[in-house]
Amino acid sequence: MACPMLSLLRMLTLQENKAEYRTGNQEIKFPVNLTFPSGILGFEGINQYSLQPLADLDPFFWMEGDAENNQAFLLVPPVHVLDTYSIEISQMDVDILQLNESDDALIFNIVTFGSSQSMTVNLKGPIVINRHSMQAKQVVPVNAMTLPTTYPLNN
Amino acid sequence: MLVLSRKANESIVIDGKIFLDVLRMEGDSVKIGIKAAKNITVLRKEIYDEIRESNRAAAAAPNSKHEVQDLFKKKQQQPAN
DSSP, X not given: OOOOOOOTXXXXXXXXXXXXXXXXXXXXXXXXXXXXXXXXXXBTTOOEEEEEEOGGXXXXXXXXXXXXXXXXXXXXXXXXXXXXXXXXEEHHHHHHHTOSSGGGEEEEEEEEEOGGGOEEEOOSSOEEEETTTOBEEEOOOTTGGGSOSOEEOOO | OOOOOOXXXXXXXXXXXXXXXXXXXXXXXXXXXXXXXXXXXXXOHHHHHHHHHHHHHHHHSOOSHHHHHHHHHHHHHSOOO
């Protein structure tokens, strides 16, 4: 079967820099409905989520599955977590999300509340959204091994 | 669990759709090639487990927007560290 091996050298780098942050989210009317064809890791059966900013808790966002499943996540854009967040997305993920350029992508990281109200952020498995189609995926970047799932959030 | 032995250059087919090729041995590692439709996510298990556990912990609380607000209020009431 002739099937070319995908070259990992073909990938897209998405970089979010606090210094250059433009609130591109202002162009989007919330709430939006996200479609996760593969769900998120460990919750593969849930494919639809709504996403909205939390008005009183800027810059956090709320991502909620449909009522039956009652799964919900607190999200934050990475610019509010660290100065530079750079992820390398494999060509397969670029194709799945149909990203033509880095501006097509919205990136969020999932927030976890730990003991004594500490908050950490998952940098290893970001949520990447195509802002035009609202297709989404929890992407494992090519440079995932260098990224933690429990990066402390001090706000 | 189905257990199979393969030599280098031998393969396994799953459900007629996923192809595992044993490429070569390198010391105590095995190089495996995986061919599957793009919508099938293939990950090293330890990374899958780590992210899945992180997702589970994140999903555990809060369960509602109200709960988020309560958690943030509690955080603000803590003495600054």
